Amino acid sequence: MESPSSLHIAMFPWFAMGHLTPYLHLSNKLAKRGHKISFFIPTKTQTKLEQFNLYPNLITFYPLNVPHIHGLPFGAETTSDVSFSLGPLIMTAMDQTQPQVELLLAQLNPKMVFFDFAFWIPKIAQSLGIKSFQYWIVSPATISYTLSPSRMCESINLTEFDLMKPPKGYPNSSFTLYSHEAKYLALKRNFEFGSGVLFYDRLFNGLSLSDAIGFKGCRQIEGPYVDYLEQEFGKPVLLSGPVLPEPPKTVLDEKWGSWLGGFKDGSLVYCALGSECKLTLEQFQELLLGLELTGYPFLAILKPPVGFETVEDAFPEEFEERVKEKGIVHSGWIQQQLILEHSSVGCFVTHCGAGSLTEGLTNNCQMVLIPHLDADHIINAKIMGMKLKVGVEVKKGEEDGLFTKESVCEAVKIVMDDENEIGREVRNNHDKLRNLLLNQDLESSCVDGFCEKLQELVR
DSSP states (O other), X not given: OOXXXXXXXXXXXXXXXXXXXXXXXXXXXXXXXXXXXXXXXXGGGHHHHGGGOSOTTTEEEEEEOOOOOTTSOTTOOSGGGSXXXXXHHHHHHHHTTHHHHHHHHHHHOOSEEEESSOTTHHHHHXXXXXXXXXXXXXXXXXXXXXXXXXXXXXXXXXXXXXXXXXXXXXXXXXXXXXXXXXXXXXHHTTOBOSTTXXXXXXXXXXXXXXXXXXXXXXXXXXXXXXXXXXXXXXXXXXXXXXXXXXXXXXXXXXXXXXXXXXXXXXXXXXXXXXXXXOOOHHHHHHXXXXXXXXXXXXXXXXXXXTTOSOSGXXXXXXXXXXXXXXXXXXXXXXXXXXXXXXXXXXXXXXXXXXXXXXXXXXXXXXEEEOOOSSHHHXXXXXXXXXXXXXXXXXXXOTTTOOOOHHHHHHHHHHHHOTTOXXXXXXXXXXXXXXXXXXXXXXXXXHHHHHHHHHXXXXX
16 A cells, blocks of 8 residues: 555656666666656566666556667667667657647646656646656756756757856856857757757746756755755755765676775776767877876777777777787776776766766766767866866867867876865865765755655646
């Protein structure tokens, strides 16, 4: 028998592992407090997430048959099944699950449905008497910068010069972007993302139509951006807390544990640019040469660069021979959470994805920031490097956005050098933020408060 205070919540995240996994982490936090979760997920992807379901008595997966869309490989369900350029077709396929989702919502009758990219959810939910909640894994700082009504109403065709500065009322008025970053954001505004819908229209419609908006984070970091969005959209904006992943039940593979154990504490550089980032050959080689130039041992987890089948095929000349004693480049999946916890890892070179930043902030390794061309990564890097000063961003060309081996080496050496003044400030700030995030009282009080506010929304 369900408790009168327990909620039944449906979860329908974007079909990408970087969205499905955080939604499941949140589901675990809610289920721990007695709430029932119905998790909508592509059929074959369910097996990838079942191991992370800590409350199978309360979290139930409901598989969705993802329709085949012309241009997609047969059987493709999520962005991890396809190249980056085919992401919009995965979105089209997800949109076409609408009849299945509507039928499930009608049959299950949850009190609320969480979604992110499926902007059509609020209308279905409203017709069924269900509250819709747009829950973001990206930061409120990013949504504030790119999608606030003040920004969206500025002009139909925003230029890169418009986007180099924040919108009216943005909490961080000194915030500025590089020219190449603003140019990317300007181009993204005309980018179709599934079913012929523009990317920013898809997101803005969800923000405008949902009953409430939510983010991963805590008020100590995100408070000003949450207040700004509440004022801009005129609806509740809630924070779920940092939603830290539960400690892994597995142990680090012997292969990696043995190799990492051969280095001194805090001496190794771990570099990982996410599951979807593919660099050009030139940038791939500059990154590897930069890691080599630091003189530190390193483990780099990278996709083969554009046009190459393997990372080895793209190595700089004689690179493998030079670094074989203390450098590894690997293109497969790795236990990142456990790698970052290893005592030998002193520096984390990251693309600034939300999940990776959380894992970096809650470990002792210092962060070097190389944001990929993604709005969230770009804004995250500014917040981490300029506002919170818990990492050092790799310098890039103002116009072309390219880094060099020297700029990679410089950023790593700053955070690894105990005598460097900037490095000391970054380490001190990181320690303070890490202690805040790992405080069990913070996590618990944030999630409890989040649940109370969800209860208020459905009354």
